[in-house]
Every structure is written in C-alpha cells, then in structure tokens.
Amino acid sequence: MAIVDQSYQPWSGDLQPRRRRIGAMVRVGIRQAYAGLMAKILLLSTYLMVFGTIGILFIASTFQQSVAIVSGNNIYRFYLGSIFPTGILIMTLAALVGGRSIANDLRFNAVSMYFSKAITRTDYLVGKWATVSAFLLSGTLVPALLLWICQWAISREEISAGSRAMDLLALTGHSLVIVLPIAMYALALSSLSRNAFVPGILWVMTFFGSIIVSGILTERVEEDWCKLVSWHNLATRLGEALYEKRVVKVQALGSNLMPIEGTMPYPWYVPAAILGGITLVSALFVLWRMRKFEGQE
C-alpha cells in the first residue's frame, strides 16, 4: 500500500530577498562576536581612548586653549590614524573575530549547513564580510561618531556646518577604508584553517610585520616606496585623503607610534589600488575555498 499522505505539507510562500537572508547571517554573526569576553574588553579599550580624547577636548575648551590633536578634523585623524592604541586594538579584534569567522564554520561543519539553504558562496562571503566589518566598525566608526558629536557639543572652534558634514563623511570613509580590507583579508586567512588562532596569528604577522619591515626598509633604503609596505600607512594615507585640508597640523609627539602628516607623498589612488587589490584577491580566494561546499546538502 502506497503512503499517499503523511500529513506533511511542503512550505509554499515567497522566499525572502537575498539581503534578508544575508541579514540573518550578519545578525547571528555579530551576536556571536559580541559574546566573547575578550572582544568586549578590547572594544571597551577603544572607548577608553575616545573618552580620554573627549577629556582633552573638554579641558581645552574649558580653558579656551587650542590643542592640535583635538582641533578641526585632527581629532578623528588622531583616533583613527594612530597605530597605538587604535591600530593595535583593531588588529587584535580582527584577529579574534575575523580569524575565527570561517575557521569555526569549517571546524564545526557549519559551512555545509549554510550552503544547504538558499545561500550562495557570494551570499556567504558578503554575510561574513558584513559581520566582521560591522563588528570592527563598532571600534572605529562608532567611537569616531562619538568624537564628532562631542566636538560639535563641546568645542569652541568655529567650524561651519558644511565642514562638519564633510568631517562626518570623511570619518565614515576613513573607518570603512580601515575596516573593509582588514575584514576581507582576515576572512581569507580564516578560510585556510579549522583552528581559529592560526589565521589570527597570520593576520598579526601581516599587520605588525608590515609595519616593522616598512620601518627597516625606510631606514635602510630611504625611499618613499618603503612606506607602502606598511598596511597601516596605506590605510592612513587613504584616510587622510578624505579629510578637508584645514589649517591645524598634527604635532609629532616624539614617538614613532603617533601619526605624522604627510609621511607618504603618493597620491591617494596608489594605496587605494593596493588595498583594493588585496581586498579583491582575498574575496576571490574565499570564494575559491568555499566552492566545494556550495550545492551540497
């Protein structure tokens, strides 16, 4: 006797658009990222620096003093462009969250689960990229926005509304320039291993190593192209190009960890091309690594 009815009715309805499916991935990923204690501590550390900067701004405004690092758009360039602590913290966050993003899916056989649903490799990549980027933006863009609001509220500088709007766009762009290539590169490394800490270490090697190697080359070779070796320099140069050129210069504070204006005499499209190339190659690499999972049940 054939079984003709098992009281099961297949679902019939409209499939949600891709953006919602990707959005579901991103929501879960971000919740997971924020669940870690170390991630929370590191994020909190970025805000400590922001609060310190706001403190300087407040004191400067109270005593009607002009302090270079909190004047004009330097306040954002100082926060977003410094190696320490922002650069190091973002590096560590990317190692932590980006490094385990795909690695954990490989480890716990979750990749097949994604591709057994109506999700393509591209959706998976975009979802992961958005997850890591969103998380890193909470350590870059959100604090910078806080600085923007506080500067508007506290600073006695006369800054026009147009300039403030330009600053807002610039700091947003600067944050994206920092975060997007890092997120994609971290994903590429993450797709290499099931152990989350190996991609993390390779990312630290890339970021920190590029700074050290750039320093060695700059000292020995004394040519401008040596600065292009440093990932941090690339992002800083590209970010710098987004800001309005206003009068106040950043004063070098005597430490080679602080950003110094005009250190890379290359037009913005050179670092843009390098970072864009890294992002594109990383994306293609992830898609290539994921190809065997797509279409599996």
Next chain:
Amino acid sequence: MSSSAALALIEFTARRVFSGKRLWAAIVLLAIPPLVAALLVALARQRAGTPVHFDGITFNLSLYLTLVLTAMIYGVALTSSEIEDGTAGYVLLGACPRWMVALAHVLVTSPLLAALTTASIAATYGIASISPVGVPERGPSVIATDAFVASVALTVYLAFFVFCGYAFKHNMAVSIGTVLVWEFIMPALPTKFMNYTVVMNTRILWLHLTQQGERGRWFRGVVGFDVPTYAEASMFLSVAAALFLTLGMVAAMNRSLAGREGGT
C-alpha cells in the same frame, strides 16, 4: 612510569612540531627575515650605499616578530588546542605522570623550534653576506649565538603557554592576550615596563653576546631609564623559564578536563 611511554611521548611531541598547518604558518613567519635580507641585497645591488645589516634584521624581526609569533603558534597548539580538540585526555591517561607531559611539551618542542629559527637566522646570514657590508665581522659564529638567544626566549614562551593551557579555562584568550600586550606592545612603548618583557631581556642578552654590550644604535627609543644588564637579563629569563615550567607542571597535575571542553 615506563621509559617506553616517555619515549613515545617525546617522539609524538616531536612529530607534532613538523606536522599540520602550523608548520606552514611557522615557515612563512620564519621566511620573513631572509626575504627582507634578500630584498635589501637586491636593492643594494641596484643602489650603491644601501646597507643590509644582518644585525638589524635579527634585532627587529628574528628576535621579535617571528620569535613571538612562532612561539604563539606552537604554544597554543601544545595544550589549548589539544584540550579544545579533545585529544589532551589520551595523553593524560597514559603511563606518564602529568608533570612529565607538561615538561615534555616544553623541553621537546623548544629545541626543535630553535632549530627552525636557527635555519631562518642562517638563511638570513647567508643572504646578507652577499652584500659587502651585510654581515658582522665576527663571522658565522653569530648564527649560533643568535640561535642560542632565540632558544632561551622560546623556552620561556612555551613554558608560559603550557602553564596557561593547563591553568585557565579560557586558556587561549589569556595566553594570547597576555603575550600580544606584554610582548608585542610593551617593548614598543618607552616605559620601564619594557624591562620586564621577554623580548627586551632577550635583546639584552643578544646585545652582550654579539655587540659586546655596546648600545650604539640599539634601544634608541629607551630614554630616561636604564636597560637591564646582562646579569639581570640572564636571571630574568632563567627565573621566568623555571617559574612557568614549574607552574605548568603543577597546573597539569591539577587540571580537570570536563566533557565539552575536552571531548575525551
């Protein structure tokens, strides 16, 4: 405890150094100093007056970036990864006492990693020597000295990672976080705390063994306080290695492996 079991433990620990993706990651790391040397040599040939300086590469890369990261890759793999993967229990339920397992992790892995590091240093030396002013006048003996210094640092790091792996529940976060902050960032900051880092003391050891203690252009960022002496650096590293080894053995003897965390 049987000698056969101890031998099996040693063999397996040694085998794990040369297996898996971590070896490739370590090779990539250890290839950085020779690659930088090669780049400088190529530029020196194109451009007269470009110094290569093996010592500079050793100071900034071999004894800093590559050393710390290589130690991190293997240090985490020794205990934290084993516990997370669920394979740690097999070793701890063997015929070797737990303290011996912890000891073997460090004392077997350390010389093997030192050998890999020596290969990296030797390759850097070989490439740098192509340039007329690339290598020190002391000759190839500097390779052995640098290798010795690196192996001391590796022992301290590995002992630390083994200790953290057995002592803490969130061992990866604790060990990696501590090393990132204390060994990566602290040596770059001009504060007295840098004197209490393994990187700094390793460099001091190197300074006295290879540079006759002459600071010259080294430690230019250190202003306003003294760097450790050779005796202080030696003592710091010895005490650190002994301390973490002992703590690691004690932690191993007291480590419980719960179900989900450890699998087995």
Next chain:
Amino acid sequence: MSDAVIRADRLNKWYGSVIALNDVSLEIPPGITGLLGPNGAGKTTFMRIAIGLLRPSSGAVEVAGEDPWNNLAHNLRTGYCPEHDGFYEWMTGRAFVRWLLRLRGRSRAEARDGAHRALERVRLLDAADRAVGTYSRGMRQRLKIAQALAHDAKLLFLDEPLTGTDPLVRAELIDLIRSFEREGRSVLVSSHVLHEIEALTRSIVLFHRGRLVATGDIHEIRSLIDRHPHSVSVRSSRARELAAALVRDETVAEVSIPAERSLLVRTRRPDEFYGRLPQIALELGCEVEEVSSPDDNLEAVFRYLTER
C-alpha cells in the same frame, strides 16, 4: 558490596551554579553495569571522575580500591571510550591505537601487535591504514572502543558507545561488549536508551539531574513501570461512548477526555487492556483511529521515580 569495582561516597561536582552530580553514593559490582539517564543527568561527569580526568568538588571515588586521580597504575588497568570524538584526524587508525599503546608503556612490537588485535576485534582492520579524518561515525566509535581495550584493561568505561551507529554496527558492538564480561573484564557503559542497556546487562544505575535515582536489576525497574498506571491515548469519532464503555472495564483505572475525539486511559494492566480494547470497540461498533502510549519511555520512568 565488598567486591565493588567502583565505590563513590557522597560525590558532588558543580560547575559554578550548575550541579552536575549531587550527593552520589553508590557501589558498582563487577561485570557489565549500565549507567542510564537522560542528557545532562551526570553520566559523563561521573565517568570522567571515575576515570581520573575530572576531580570531584567534594566526596570521594575509588576504583579498584584506589583514588583514580593522577594514578598511573589506574590508567594502565582502565580503558576509556569517550562520548565525544577527539582524534588526530591526520593519523591512521592503526597509528592512533599503536601510539596510545606506546603511551601506556608497551614496546614497539607489543604496540604493533596489540593494535592489530584490537582493530581486528572491532572489525576495523580494513580501514586501519586510512586517516581517521576519512572515517564514518560508526568507524570512529569502533576506533574509540579499540583504543580503550587495546592495552588489556580490566575495567572499561564506555560513554555512549552506541550513539550514532547504524543497527548493524550497534548489534556488533553489543556482542563485543558482552564478550568483555566473559573475558573477566568489568564494564561501565552509559546510555540514555533503555533497550540498548537492556541488551547488555541487567544491572543498572539510574541518574537524573545529577542525582542517583535507582540502582539494581533492570527488571525491577520495568516492573515499577508496570505497577505505575500506564497512560494510553485513544482517538475515536465516538470518544464519549467509548469512554463510557471503557470505564466499566476492570483493566481501566481512569478515563479522561482531553479533547474532542480523544481519550486518555490509565491502566495498571496495560497488556490486558490492549487485548480488551479492540473487543470493546467491536461490541460498540465504534471505530478506533489511533492508539498510542505517551508513557512508554525512559522519561516516564524517571518522572515516576523522581516524583515518588
């Protein structure tokens, strides 16, 4: 019992605010003993304490008269098959078992022979030289059992050894475990499936939410179920009429109507009731659409035992 292989005395284990084992005192005799309980009952925790991987928060446990913690002699006479997979995926099955034998002090030759025998015993020789990463679930289970018995352990701890195996493999493993007792080994095997344990042994220990609920013969436990009223759910278009007829029957203790066309019957004599039901329905001319028993499971046993 003086010849107990495992003795626990007021054993407690907690993880923060979660109590995994709560004041457990028991003695496990030689032979095969089944450790039963739903997920989260404390079976794995108890096993890991007894094997020496976990320390109790308080209380004591003795295995063959000795504390298992940091005890090399204990490690050599016990074998453990863990619940979760934990392998070096790049190793072959043979290399894995051989390595573990060498870790337990065997020479190379002894390890080689011992690994071969153990893998032959669990019927894994064909795949012995393949990487563990290529093994199926059943093969992994067999490999875990092979490494547990390879060093001729006298006491085996098998944590859910049948989970995830297909019926053929399950039958083979049950035969294998039963053979251990014939060889004079003692086995503590855990499961949350009653009939799996039934196939292995009559002696069981029941855990529930970290507490020891019952120990003893399995048939005593089953008979407790039989004395406790069984619930039987009956679906019929003439439920009320059927209920009126059933309530007069001597096998029925109680009848309720939870929903239209549905009856819930409680009976102390389920076997007799199942025989009477069709008869009553036939006499009434009433169609019975569905008969099921929400009670016939381990959960019901525990519910009964914990509410007693």
